[in-house]
Amino acid sequence: MISPTREALLRRARSLAGWRLDELARRYDRQVPDDLRRHKGWTGRLLEEALGISAAPNERAPDFAHLGIELKTIPVDASGRPRESTFVCSVPLAAPDETTWETSAAREKLTAVLFIPILTEPGASVAERLLGTALLWIPTPDEEATLERDWRGHMEVIRQGLIDNITAHDGEALQIRPKGATADSRTWTVDARGEALLTQPRAFYLRARFTQAILARHFPGLTPGS
Amino acid sequence: MEEIQDKTWRNRAADAVATETRRVSVLPPELANQIAAGEVVERPASVVKELVENSLDAGARSLTVTIEEGGRHLIRVEDDGCGMEREDALRALERHATSKITTVEDLFAIGTLGFRGEALPSIGSVSRMEVQTKPAGAVAGTRIFVEGGVISEIEEVGKAPGTTVVVEELFFNTPARLKFLKTPNTESRHITEMLVRMSLSRPDVRFRLKRDGTVRLDLPRAESLKDRILAVLGREVYDDLYPTFDYPAIHGVVARGYFSKPGHSQRTARNMYTFVNGRFVQDRTIRAAIKRAYDRMLQKGRYPSVVLFLDVPHGLVDINVHPAKTEVRFEDTQPIFRAVYHAVADALAEAPWLTEGNTKTYQLGPRRVYGDGEEASDEEAPSMIRPGALAVKPMNGGGRRLSEQQAGRPELWKAQRGFKATGLTPLREPPRVDLGEAGVMPPDDEEGAYFSTLKVIGQFRRAYILCEDASGLVVIDQHAAHERLAFEVLKENFQRDHGQRQPLLFPVRLELDAMRAVVMAEHREFFLDAGFEIDHFGEQTYVLKEIPAALQGADQERLIRDALDDLSEVGNTARVEEAVDSVLSRMACHSVVRGPTELTTAECEALLVDMDQIDFRGNCPHGRPVYYRISLFELEKAFDRR
Numbered sequence: 109m110i111s112p113t114r115e116a117l118l119r120r121a122r123s124l125a126g127w128r129l130d131e132l133a134r135r136y137d138r139q140v141p142d143d144l145r146r147h148k149g150w151t152g153r154l155l156e157e158a159l160g161i162s163a164a165p166n167e168r169a170p171d172f173a174h175l176g177i178e179l180k181t182i183p184v185d186a187s188g189r190p191r192e193s194t195f196v197c198s199v200p201l202a203a204p205d206e207t208t209w210e211t212s213a214a215r216e217k218l219t220a221v222l223f224i225p226i227l228t229e230p231g232a233s234v235a236e237r238l239l240g241t242a243l244l245w246i247p248t249p250d251e252e253a254t255l256e257r258d259w260r261g262h263m264e265v266i267r268q269g270l271i272d273n274i275t276a277h278d279g280e281a282l283q284i285r286p287k288g289a290t291a292d293s294r295t296w297t298v299d300a301r302g303e304a305l306l307t308q309p310r311a312f313y314l315r316a317r318f319t320q321a322i323l324a325r326h327f328p329g330l331t332p333g334s
Numbered sequence: 335m336e337e338i339q340d341k342t343w344r345n346r347a348a349d350a351v352a353t354e355t356r357r358v359s360v361l362p363p364e365l366a367n368q369i370a371a372g373e374v375v376e377r378p379a380s381v382v383k384e385l386v387e388n389s390l391d392a393g394a395r396s397l398t399v400t401i402e403e404g405g406r407h408l409i410r411v412e413d414d415g416c417g418m419e420r421e422d423a424l425r426a427l428e429r430h431a432t433s434k435i436t437t438v439e440d441l442f443a444i445g446t447l448g449f450r451g452e453a454l455p456s457i458g459s460v461s462r463m464e465v466q467t468k469p470a471g472a473v474a475g476t477r478i479f480v481e482g483g484v485i486s487e488i489e490e491v492g493k494a495p496g497t498t499v500v501v502e503e504l505f506f507n508t509p510a511r512l513k514f515l516k517t518p519n520t521e522s523r524h525i526t527e528m529l530v531r532m533s534l535s536r537p538d539v540r541f542r543l544k545r546d547g548t549v550r551l552d553l554p555r556a557e558s559l560k561d562r563i564l565a566v567l568g569r570e571v572y573d574d575l576y577p578t579f580d581y582p583a584i585h586g587v588v589a590r591g592y593f594s595k596p597g598h599s600q601r602t603a604r605n606m607y608t609f610v611n612g613r614f615v616q617d618r619t620i621r622a623a624i625k626r627a628y629d630r631m632l633q634k635g636r637y638p639s640v641v642l643f644l645d646v647p648h649g650l651v652d653i654n655v656h657p658a659k660t661e662v663r664f665e666d667t668q669p670i671f672r673a674v675y676h677a678v679a680d681a682l683a684e685a686p687w688l689t690e691g692n693t694k695t696y697q698l699g700p701r702r703v704y705g706d707g708e709e710a711s712d713e714e715a716p717s718m719i720r721p722g723a724l725a726v727k728p729m730n731g732g733g734r735r736l737s738e739q740q741a742g743r744p745e746l747w748k749a750q751r752g753f754k755a756t757g758l759t760p761l762r763e764p765p766r767v768d769l770g771e772a773g774v775m776p777p778d779d780e781e782g783a784y785f786s787t788l789k790v791i792g793q794f795r796r797a798y799i800l801c802e803d804a805s806g807l808v809v810i811d812q813h814a815a816h817e818r819l820a821f822e823v824l825k826e827n828f829q830r831d832h833g834q835r836q837p838l839l840f841p842v843r844l845e846l847d848a849m850r851a852v853v854m855a856e857h858r859e860f861f862l863d864a865g866f867e868i869d870h871f872g873e874q875t876y877v878l879k880e881i882p883a884a885l886q887g888a889d890q891e892r893l894i895r896d897a898l899d900d901l902s903e904v905g906n907t908a909r910v911e912e913a914v915d916s917v918l919s920r921m922a923c924h925s926v927v928r929g930p931t932e933l934t935t936a937e938c939e940a941l942l943v944d945m946d947q948i949d950f951r952g953n954c955p956h957g958r959p960v961y962y963r964i965s966l967f968e969l970e971k972a973f974d975r976r
Contacts, residue, residue, distance in 0.1 A: 126843060241839055327839040
């Protein structure tokens with residue numbers, strides 16, 4: 109069943125808090141993989157099913173398109189510290205001039221995000237991972253300004269054909285890192301002279317410290333991060 | 335004196351004194367049964383106990399107890415035991431009719447749970463009772479109706495093998511008893527507790543409890559005692575349990591079972607289940623032995639979880655002490671004490687939990703002294719500890735209180751008082767006089783102001799503000815005063831935002847034991863009102879999702895368990911308020927400067943003005959006094975001027 113409102117979706121997501129992944133998988137008659145490296149996206153798909161997600165009209169649209177909400181899981185440790193950065197969307201390398209922040213997929217994905225923390229402790233199996241309390245994040249004006257500044261900065265460098273100069277250290281909240289099906293994956297972009305260039309596909313990620321600050325704002329007992 | 339008695343009170347015992355010869359007569363059986371019922375049938379839980387004991391003695395492998403209105407309206411016990419022939423069933427309704435003993439010798443070798451032959455007639459005499467029974471292989475069963483102790487109808491009935499006893503309108507003919515029954519919730523809890531105890535002694539039997547149409551307890555047959563413990567006491571207790579030491583029999587007395595590690599404890603002794611020859615008993619000797627075994631490993635007022643079975647030779651124990659049979663009498667308590675003590679203490683000495691996760695909860699002391707005073711060498715491995723060794727003491731101080739250790743070492747006292755251990759001569763204490771008043775409400779002037787009217791004289795050791803009022807010297811502990819002010823502000827904020835709840839990032843799973851789960855089901859609203867959102871997660875598991883914002887960082891799990899115990903025992907709890915006050919006072923303490931701080935006169939005066947703004951000014955949140963006043967009269971008396 110599709111949740112008709114944002115409140116209903118949040119309520120439903122919060123009702124899952126306290127479930128372990130194996131318990132939820134059993135409810136939806138799914139097998140729990142031993143290792144998520146070979147089953148990327150398994151947790152997200154399980155949660156989509158549990159939350160009654162509708163098929164997104166296109167890749168750019170958020171997961172709950174009718175509500176304008178993107179679903180993101182955050183693996184965190186027991187103290188609420190995210191264990192990794194959060195994938196947002198692919199970087200538009202082929203036609204960097206044709207995109208603005210306002211029309212970008214990144215902004216569309218980050219307008220409203222339903223974060224579901226997942227307790228992921230080293231040594232614990234996938235089955236034992238525990239679902240935390242979901243939160244609906246809508247960027248504050250400051251956060252939106254930071255994201256926009258990072259995005260514009262990254263895209264400016266890409267437009268100049270200097271994609272290879274961007275490292276994971278760049279960007280305060282939004283970073284760019286390689287992301288491809290395999291290490292050999294390639295996509296087209298432009299080089300410094302405006303010539304077509306084959307390069308590794310890249311994607312935008314929210315830094316762990318940025319998502320940690322979001323969690324800390326919603327759960328005051330947590331450390332806001334540095 | 336006689337006159338006073340006549341006027342003020344009536345001696346009912348004297349009223350009953352015979353004034354003429356009365357004839358001695360045998361009581362009619364209904365009345366005799368009602369009198370016996372007074373001992374056997376105290377409340378619905380005692381009916382359930384007697385009937386379930388009968389079922390177990392009849393070899394039941396599965397039994398279902400159904401109650402309505404806490405057992406007051408209905409109690410039904412169905413079993414799949416051996417059932418009874420019609421004649422036996424009728425005889426069972428006569429007083430002192432039993433299949434369990436036949437001779438006096440049998441009384442001293444009782445292997446069954448019941449034996450008095452009092453239960454059924456007693457219950458039948460104070461209720462409307464129906465007994466349906468059929469032995470395996472019989473063509474038809476028997477149904478007998480009993481009302482107020484009189485058999486009103488007997489008929490044939492078709493039913494599965496086994497016995498079903500239905501008790502309706504308990505105490506309908508004894509209103510005095512009825513009046514003493516507690517609320518349906520309380521009576522239901524007693525029944526649940528009774529079944530929980532019995533289920534631990536018989537893991538091989540399925541126990542079910544239906545209350546007002548809802549299944550409240552369903553304990554399937556278990557392979558082992560540990561499995562039953564898991565089902566009854568929950569995962570949290572189960573994970574902390576260790577088997578007792580396999581100590582050899584002492585005069586034939588053997589104690590076996592499970593005990594919880596010292597880190598696990600609770601506020602009540604409710605999870606101490608002790609059984610003698612399969613019968614649940616509450617016995618002081620057994621409890622004292624368990625307590626001694628834990629010694630100082632448990633905080634005062636905390637109790638372990640223990641499930642302990644004692645096999646005691648029939649000759650050493652008399653279970654025929656009271657019809658309720660939760661009390662027994664031991665011929666000699668020494669072997670009982672020693673068997674229990676060694677079973678628990680020797681297992682504690684082996685400390686199996688010490689190797690868990692590289693986190694040591696307790697350490698064994700460097701020297702281990704055996705029971706007879708012989709010392710073990712440091713090289714001896716823990717496995718070498720001899721059974722009976724009184725070895726485990728917390729590391730700090732080898733079992734002596736800090737004060738005891740310091741007794742012979744004055745330098746420790748000096749250090750504790752803030753003097754250096756060597757070098758300086760401590761200041762002499764002034765002569766001790768009984769002066770001053772502290773921690774009481776200050777004398778207010780007409781407008782309610784007191785502290786703001788004080789004249790600041792100065793600061794002493796940057797920790798105390800010295801002031802004078804019209805007729806005395808006032809010393810104010812500036813940290814305590816600041817702390818009290820901070821506490822009042824925090825409390826005011828908390829009361830204003832009382833409904834403010836804080837979701838937990840990861841909900842806390844509460845794997846409750848069967849009893850607490852029943853109490854939780856009944857009191858969810860209480861917790862919700864107090865700011866806790868707790869969802870039922872299935873069976874005995876609950877999930878704590880939101881807490882009062884002020885209780886961030888408190889031990890919520892323990893708080894909830896303790897509150898459940900209070901609710902179970904007395905029907906209400908002040909745990910949440912206490913926890914809130916405790917958290918706020920801690921926050922207040924940490925929010926103000928604790929060390930000596932120099933204050934200007936203006937700052938001192940500002941503090942005094944603030945102190946007049948709060949409701950209570952006498953004590954800091956920890957209960958320490960905020961100020962100390964010495965009147966001029968007392969001061970002059972101290973200087974022999976008066």
